[in-house]
Amino acid sequence: MQSRFVREAAWRIVLLFTVVGALTAAGLGQTVELTRWAIPTPNSLPYGIGIGPDGKVYFTEFNGNKIGQLDPAANEIRERSVSGGPFGLVVSPSGSLFYTLSQANAVETLVFTGGSGRWNLPTPGATPQALVAAPTGPGQVNLWLTERDGGKVARFAPAQILVTLPLIITPPTMVPPTSVQIPAVITPTLPELHPGNPLLPPPIALLMPGSSPPFTEWEGVGGPRLTYRVAVAPDGRIWFTQEASPLVSLDPGSNTALYHGLPAGTQALGVIVGPNGWVWFTDTSRPAIGVLDPTTGDVRLWRIPGGIQPFDLVRDSAGNIWFTDRAANAVGYLSPFRNEIVMYPLGPNVHPVFLVLDSDERIWFTAERGNYVGRLAIVPALGPPPGGTGVLEINSTPPGLHVLIDGVLRGVTPLSLTLPAGSYNVQLLMFGLIPVWSSTEVVVAGTTRTINVQLGGAPPSGGEGTLQVNSSPAGLAVHIDGTYRGVTPLTVSLSAGTHTVQLYSGATLRWQGDVQITAGTTQVIQITVW
Known part of the structure; x- marks a missing residue:
């Protein structure tokens, strides 16, 4: 028997997933429609963005010192004047707005048709920027923020929120949108694997917080360093990125932080945590989209063809990682199942920055230099071909495999789908990630096509x-x-x-x-x- 261990030194440079590569089909990125609503205030520098429960889109205007509200159904934008350089933004389930004021060193809340309230940060010159919501915590609301120049992450958890309630109706500005279709630029991109050592846990540090209600602040080891983004994991840990630093995860209950090493030269910026606890980040140095498995310490990096500065990222329900590339003037996504990066160039001098998904999984983003709010929506294929629909039934042994139809997650086996007549690429994934079977199947109108896949047959x-x-x-x-x-x-x-x-x-x-x-x-x- 001849064998080789994948953790030899040669494998520490790069690992090409032969199983994934062999089963990955041709790219299936689709054309998108970009819809743009120009912001009435010139050179407003929009950054933070969020979707309200009523479907209205809210955004911060850092240079314009305003909070904007876009009603995409009416094509109207309303603006409320604030002060202090609004940056990060969270929309609460009730529709109240919370945002950081980078220049005023504060967090503020606003009822868009009413009053506001402000809380000053205890650290002078902290420059609060990124802001995210936590599902639980000690306050009436529970938000986490980065103090960029203060080198800290902070929890904002007020026991109560009191705002004045005058009725303030700002006049709308009609903003007819412009639309353009953008074809996908698809590039197969195999990941680099940098193996960790699951038997060697990451370094741990005790970070004693400073408390000045409603804020609690934690500073990383080694003194203040620029702190960029923050994310809340399903297990309640807080992940954040810092200048020239590993990925840091903080347990606010025990005040302990783990420092997860990244490959040499990595500069993590944007960060999110998936439902399985894997930590996705943008790497501005290669540039690349990366993922860390905290259990094993393994890091995978998918380099972005033509990328320059991947800035922010979000995960859709199919597991694709959408991102903005600020300096490359593009929005794209990584399909980790297919090992493909799909890019949508937006044109020169746009600088897309933050992005968010709506309930229909359309991508909304702010264009820093383009001075607009943009929406990307997949252009549907021309309606079903003549002949109507058929049924595709997919069974597997073992059951429970994830099913991708033309690159879109549709469920797990056993699965029955009604589809327009036509040809489809079908993939089955083990553990929701490893392709184990792939085929092109034809659905004929009025018939049922049954697929029985047995892994490990006789x-x-x-x-x-x-x-x-x-x-x-x-x-x-x-x-x-x-x-x-x-x-x-x-x-x-x-x-x-x-x-x-x-x-x-x-x-x-x-x-x-x-x-x-x-x-x-x-x-x-x-x-x-x-």
């Missing part, structure tokens, strides 16, 4: 032997010759000859080797993953 007839795969720890996913066969400990029958065995933990390749099977014998391999 071996071909002829001389056969047995392979036992054991691992420490157990429970690793076993792929043999590119096909998922089960988890360790595993015993399978294989045709005589050489077979390639791969062991995965989640989406991370832990071991790969070639095994020689002799008819009528049992080959046992024991793998210890470090």
Whole structure:
């Protein structure tokens, strides 16, 4: 048996996911329609953006010292004057607005048709910028913010919020939108893998907070350094990015911070946390979109073709990572399932900055230099071809595989879909990430097309032997010759000859080797993953 451990030094440079690469189909990025609403105040420098419960779009105007409200149904923009350089923005479920005032060193709340309230930060010259909401916390509202020049992250959790309630109706400005269709620029991009060491935990530090209600502030180790963005994880940890620093995760309950190392030269800027706890970030140095698995320490980086300064990012329900590239004047997305980056160039001197998804998963963004609020919406394909619809049924053994139809997540197996007649690319993903099966299927109107996919089926007839795969720890996913066969400990029958065995933990390749099977014998391999 010949084997090689993927954690050798050579693998620390780059790992090409052969399973993913072999099964990734051609790009399926679609044309989008860009709709632009020009902001009435010239050179306003819009930054923060949020969607209200009524579908209205709110944004900050840093240079204009205003908060804007766009009603896309009426094509109207209203503006409320504020002071102090509004930057980050959060819209509460009730429609109240919270935003940072970078120049006034404060956080402010505003009822757009009523009064406002302001709280000054305890650290002088902190320059508050990014602002995100937390689902829980000690306050009536619970927000987290970065203090860019103060080198801190802070929790804003007022026990009560009192604002005056005058009725203030600002006159609307009619803003007829302009629209243009932008074709997708699709580039296959295999990730670089920088393996971590799950047996070597990240450095830990005790960060004693300073409290001046409604603020609690935490400063990273090594003294103040520029602090950029902040995100709240499903487990309540707070992730933030700093200048020339690892990714930092803070447990506000214990005041402990973990410092997760990134590949040399990485400068993380934007940061979000996915539902599985993986941490996605923009890397402005390569430039690239990266993801950290906090459990293993593995980091993957997808370089952005033509990228310059990836700025902000958001995850859609299909698992695509949308991002703005400020200096490249583009909005794009990474499909980690397909290993593709899709770019939509916006034209010169636009500088898209922050972005957000609405309930229909359309992308809204602020254009810093373009001085507009933009919306990207997928242009639907021309209506169903003549002949109506058919049914596509997809079954698998084992069940529970994620199903992508033309690159869009549609559910898990077993799955039944009614689709317009036509041809579709179908992919099945293990663990929601690893492609294990792909096919082009034709749906005929008025009929049902049933697909039964069995992973790890019976071996071909002829001389056969047995392979036992054991691992420490157990429970690793076993792929043999590119096909998922089960988890360790595993015993399978294989045709005589050489077979390639791969062991995965989640989406991370832990071991790969070639095994020689002799008819009528049992080959046992024991793998210890470090």
